[in-house]
Amino acid sequence: MMLDNLDRAILRVLTQDATKTASALGRLLGLSQPATWRRIKRLQYAGVLTGRRLVLDAEKLGFGVTVFLGVKLATKGRVSLEDFERAVSAIPEIQTVEHVLGLYDYRLRVVARDLADFERVLRRRIMTLPGVGDVEANVLLSEERLSGPI
Template identity: 80%
Template sequence: MIDLDELDRKLLFALAKDATQSAGALGRRFGLSQPATWRRIKRLQDAGIIKGHRLRLDAEALGFGVTVFLGVKLARKGHISLDDFERAVSAIPEVQTVEHVLGLYDYRLRVVARDLPDFERVLRRRIMTLPGAGDVEANVLLSEERLPGPLGVSLGD
């Protein structure tokens, strides 16, 4: 782990808000040259603090109006391999994230669908037929806000 100074924290917070900002623009904003800013960003990447850049798509604008969080408990009969379940569920295009969790359920999935009948089709024909799929609990997303995230709050502390 590397020590982060105040400029590193400011850069991380700025990039977390908008990763498309150039090193030159960030440098001007924080009083650094473009090469110095780029070196800091590269150091943060090399240290594994910055793991990559993601493109966030608007699912609703793409025709996917329903997002459902599924808790999935694996059936104990046959002792299915976690790797087999993860590989099979990851191949379903409507499944956006697969998280192995501790608690009542073994996995938490984020699933998008065009509408509720489409979600029911995905659930019945794809998810419930997976090897080892047992009990499921569905929570339909009503609204979502994008907050700065836990690091945005704690970086200044």
């Protein structure tokens, strides 16, 4: 699908505030509500716009620690990647599961109430997953830029 400047403008506004209505978007961009609505539907149908997310502030919800884990599977042949992904996705403290190329096989974003809570999640839930070998933890100190427009 070829995106024009108006499509890109719609995506830019929606990445900043996904609650904007087609009417509000149209006013911002100089389009009618029906024209804006048709463009949004076309972007959704083409798979460019796949949904809208609610972003929660983990710290305000009591999760003061975020840790990125690099996980290397110990036995790739004995445990399927799908089995590991299914098991790790069932742990609510794990926010993202990314299959990556490099030193580790997976990169996980884990939230916890504090370091003691993280240690509990790591020991009792993550280290007991099928196929887990080496694990490296990196504690998030600050986040300068959240994911947004490409």
